[in-house]
Amino acid sequence: GTPEDIAATILLLAGPGGPFYAGACLSPNGGDVMH
Numbered sequence: 001g002t003p004e005d006i007a008a009t010i011l012l013l014a015g016p017g018g019p020f021y022a023g024a025c026l027s028p029n030g031g032d033v034m035h
Contacts, residue, residue: 005028
């Protein structure tokens, strides 16, 4: 991901909805998936 992706994820988790993501696996990678 880009620094902007990471910043958006940090803001999401630090915001009022952050506690709802407890135990979630987040991948701030811009939507790219590699198998």
